[in-house]
Amino acid sequence: MSLATRRVEEYTAKDYKSELKPIWCPGCGDFGVVQAIYRALAAIGRPPHEIAFISGIGCSSRIPGYTTAYGFNTVHGRALPIAQGIKLANPDLLVLGAGGDGDGFSIGGGHVAHAIRRNIDMTYIVMDNQIYGLTKGQLSPTSARGRRTASSALGAMEAPVNPLLYVLGYGCEFVAQGTPADMNGLAQVIEEGIRYPGFAFINVQSPCVTYGLEDQMLKAQKAVMQKLETLGHDPADRLAAMALAQEYGTKLYTGVFYRNPHPEPTFEGLARARHEELGAGTHPRAEVLNVFKLRK
């Protein structure tokens, strides 16, 4: 078990719930996501002050404020670089990142690949609702082609990003999907993601009740969702995971698509080893000026 998941004392879900009242619309899927996060954190049991919860901008990015963790509601699209800086500055923290599909796959899309290749031990939860809710209903990177929105009155011409295939393609070692339509399953994949010793990605089909489509609502999801484990999917099989991920947008699979059975080293793990090797902490800082001394 990694340091991040070391159990210190007993906590319940309500220990992670803050006093702030969410600004979300009644019935928003994100209510379920934050509940699932409370449950996952209680199962892990790290005290709230050892958790850093980072988000970008968007409806879903308000989420850190609704927890008792150290929260940082940053700027649009930059949750990942900021979260990585936090984890590298203090690897003992449990670091969560969260945001919407616009934050993660449009304005911040360039950061996802690099978070994956650095493999910093953190969990990134994307609340994917296929719409920009906060700015009142524009096309998002995961909106289907043809979709009519405020900014695509005559129908979208571009194909959607496939978040699952995107992260699998970049070599993400833990990839899962959940929905508030299955609270137990969602809390479980979040907990598993946190426990995975590396960068974990969780896509959550979290419907927008104001701008979303009928077939995206929780009721509709319940009718079509399929648990990957009931399909006999082996989460150690990356190619099988990619084949299933290919069906994003047509099928709603929940559970773990891929979990690398042989986790790669994390950036902070390698950094720790380098620090030890160089005897970090034993050198007075003033020594660094010796490089400017002239040698006869």
Next chain:
Amino acid sequence: MNSDLVIGMAGSGGDGIVSAGESLLTAAALDGYHGVMSKSFGPQIRGGESSFRLRVSTSKVLNSGGTLDIAVALNWDDFLKFGGELPVGGNTIVVYDSNTKVAPNQIPLVGVTPAEVLAVPIEQMAREEGGTDRAKNTVVLGLMSGWLGIGREQMIAGIRRRLAKKGDAVVDNAVKAFHAGLAYAEAHPLGTGRRMARPDRAEAKFVVDGNDLCGAAAIVAGCDFFGGYPITPSSEIMHFLGREIWKYGGTMLQCEDEIAGIGAVVGASFAGKKAMTATSGPGMSLKSEILGLATIAELPLVCVNVQRGGPSTGIPTKAEQSDLFQAVFSAHGDVIRPVLAPVSAEDMYAMTIEAFNVAEYYQTPVIILSDGDIGQRKETAEPIDGTKVELVSRRTPTEKELEHYVRFRVTESGISPISHPGMKGGNYLASGIEHNESGAPTANGEMHAKMNEKRLRKFAPLKRRRDLFVTEGGHDAPIAVISWGSVAGVAIEATQIALRQGLKVKLLVPRLLYPINEEVYQDFFLSVKRGLIVEQNHQGQLYRLLRMFVDVPRGVETLAKSGSNPITPLEVVERLRQLTWAMQREKTPEPSHG
């Protein structure tokens, strides 16, 4: 005997021009001389034109001087590409490779008659003695050592040290090439002597450059995290920390882009660590949004801008001071962001430490405005003792304050104790969204005004600081010189020359460019009738910035030039003389025609 000489040399990239300049500077420094060496390149990655200008002096120098005393051209095409960066005058000795087949009376320098012109078989000596034409730079070192009478033993030792890995044969050949140059110089003494006098005290000094020293100072200041993205001319800061910071427990992260670079730094600061990023103009543009985040979330960080020619890609390889407006004004919202500017490579040490102290104390991003000259030039510096340094760390909450912790509490000073993840009881929500004292998001106008007031008021003590200004000259002098950054080194020397010549001048160099200490400027301008604001940009950005905050006397004008167009001390002195005459004419009543 000379106390101060400027040597300029140009050739192709593969000629080892810069390494020759560095060898010369190091040898001179070991002999106890002071020196500044600037390098300049064409835009090519490899090859292309390359040059250095080195000023060697028996006393402290702050710039790489004006007209060359000795100009060395390995070939004329490359030399001429540097134009005003390698100015030849009537007192210059021009040395060039005789393999260029140009007769001394036909060298392609227009409108100038150098003191002496010498065609020297540099390449021939390199081939015959050094065994390769790659030894041309070593032959030139021999020539310089012979003519200037400096660094002979040091240079031979330097050659041995540098080439040791390549085996005895290579070392022996290089030493032979050096001796060939030396012998040539001794056999062909210069008609106009260029031997250097002994330095003020023959003590070995540090040789520093602004970028490396910035990295080292950051480590001394307690920086534990650097995030950045490669960009000319700042990358050496990242290179340095990538080598050195790990040993001291820190982390260097090369990020996927400029935004991620400062993002990771904001994150590290949120996590409680001192953190820094470095970039140049285009990168600053990209970092603007997150600088704003650090301002509203009140997170300390240092952001270095090693300025280059702009706008856009501009001239990446040449220094310019044209990002002052950007540093001061690029934020959206009501923001004060401290801006510091070192006046030399050596000063980068003090300014970097200061930047961390200001950032931590005021919980704010701080911008250091360096430039390609300060960042990349090498200069001798007094030895620095990194144990004697005053460091400031952010004010963290006491145990009692953690009992009912309020992150953004409106205190008398405007500075609120700051916790970080891991600190029990300090949990709070940081955000780019306007927030109340406890950190909860708000859109309330009263709260927004209150928070703006707090975030701006906290800088009052910084604004009052008078110690971050360099001054010279008499308090009541009527002629003023103001300058900043690398060009301040030129202005300081010009002021000293003007004072020696009896001109009534005084100098003010702000190292704290923003916020503006209005009192310092008002006091300074009290006696001023005429003046000059000297800076390396087209618009006169400091001049215009000052006019926004201070009543600048009407007789104060600018000496502002775009980057890559050197400003020399004598040029500044000449302008000061003209200002003096103009002032005197004004005072003398016109003859009456009545």
